[in-house]
Amino acid sequence: MWVSSGVVLGALIAVGTNVWADKETESVQQASNSIPLQELRAFVEVYERISTDYVDQVDDKQLLEGAISGMLSSLDPHSAYLPPVDAKEMEEHTRGEFGGLGMEVGMEDGFVKVISPIDDTPAQEAGMQAGDLIIKLGSEPVKGKTLSEAVKIMRGKPGTKLELTVVRKGEDAPLKVELTRAVIKVKSIKQRMLKDEIGYVRISQFQVRTGQDLLKAVDKLEQENGKPLAGLVLDLRNNPGGVLTAAVEVSDAFLNEGLIVYTEGRIRNSQMRFSAEDGDIMNGKPVVVLVNEGSASASEIVSGALQDQKRAIIAGRDTFGKGSVQTLMQLNNGAAMKMTTARYFTPSGRSIQAEGIVPDVEIDRLKVEKVEAKIERVKEKDLSGHLEGDEEKKVANGEKPSENEDGITEETAEILEKDFELSEAMRLVKTMILAQQLK
Structure with a gap:
């Protein structure tokens, strides 16, 4: 019986060893097949030739960093190698x-x-x-x-x-x-009241605190207005993007539910989904988002989410089309590599990459200029040593300037006069307010 058991056990060990050996051989073969050995030999050969034959002495560290940089920059325009100094500057950029x-x-x-x-x-x-x-x-x-x-x-x-x-x-x-x-x-948020109880919020860049700053900006506008806003213009023109979580927070501020954005990539960490939580700061009031060819990345996430969820009208011109996610990876030498790891998709499954967001209402790029008289007229306020008027005293004392017959400050009136796109966006909001009232 012991002899029989020993034979069987020996046979099992032999079979198991052979299977393990076969799997190990297969794994090694797969690894060797996936590594471009010929190209690696060529890399080593080029490195050695440059080290020995180049006309001037080359620093090995500089040579290798150049090779790493070239490897990353050849992938796409946004992947890059960041030496220690540049890595620190990138961190400062994110902080604003x-x-x-x-x-x-x-x-x-x-x-x-x-x-x-x-x-x-x-x-x-x-x-x-x-x-x-x-x-x-x-x-x-x-x-x-x-x-x-x-x-x-x-x-x-x-x-x-x-x-x-x-x-x-x-x-x-x-x-x-x-x-x-x-x-x-960079101050990422600015706000002001426009006409007819319509607020205006400008986001110049998405930073870590942008989502919180947006809530504060809308609250300030409502305090200035004395009651909830009738509508809002969200200006994302020439906004190059920034922090992904900030874009999600800004989108969430106008939504009660639903998908905001999702990402897809090869690794598990690059596959993310972000959904809205209950709480629309505008309580369903009309929102128009202004975009242009300089609106990229996080700006496109916000405009794409609000467009797909039918929460806002997108106005302006086609956006930049940067729909890729870059991950900053710290390296042991203090440097970092910024590498594209995923693509963004809007709630309806549209890829932003190289496509951008097409606005619901197109506004052509126009320059509005006021026709001035040939002879510049000198007014009392232009004279040196003139007595201050009431408005000048208010501004000097830090008080709120008086409003004109349209119910807005002279500064706001001048901005609306010069900014054709903003004026059109405000008209869109007014139309949406009227449509809501007629329902």
Whole structure:
């Protein structure tokens, strides 16, 4: 009996060992098949040739970082290697305070492409526009540089100047634009009352606190109005995006339920779904979202969610079309890699990537100019040492300026007069308010 048992046990061990060995061999073969050994040998060979034969001595660290950077930048315009200094700057950017020119940029055909200028920054004040291609930074051509290298040149000591050579659609020749570097402190939310109890909220960038700041902004408007708003214009023009959770919070602020956005990628962590919780800050009142070609990423998530859920009218022009998720991964050397790990999808399953959000109401890009008299008239307030008027005293004392016959301040009237898109958005809200009242 023992002999028989020993034979059977030996046979089982032998079979089990053979099966395990076969599986191990198969696993090794699969691994060796998935690794491009020939290309890796070529990489090592190129590295050795450069180290020994290049005309100048090359720092090995610089060479390897260049290889890593090239590997990531070849994937798409948003994946990049960030050396330790750049990784720290990226963290500052997310917090909303950093130094530079004040514009969100990417790479296209080897040139720096402006995604959008940021509000109240040198870039916006100098007239930089979404879609501008920067071909020279000072005297240095952009071609051949990585995005990190280009950004490093654009950043610098506040007060110093940098001339950009820009190719702009519709212009026959490249433009020269001089900008003065500054410490960029981005305030992501601004608000003001428009006409007829309609509020206006501008989001220039999605930061960690943007969702909370939106709630405060609407609350301030309602306090100023003395009662709940009749409608709202949410301005996302030239908003380059930012933090995903902030976009979800802003969308959720206007929704009571339903899907906001979901992402799909190859790894489990890149597959996420975000849904709204009960609590619409506008209580179903009309909302119009203003977008344009500079509205990207998180801006497209918000406009896509509110459009699919039929909670707001989207007005303006087709958005940028950045529907990919970048994950910042810290590396052991203090550097980081920013890599695209997923795609965004709106609640109805639309991919934003390279498509963008098509507005419900298109508003052409127009410039409204007031016809001025040939001779500039001098008024009393222009005279040196004039007696202050009541309005000037109010402003000097920090009081609220008086409203004109339309029930708005002169500053708001001037903004509406110059900003055709905002005026059209306000008219849309008024139409929606009327439609609700007639139901």
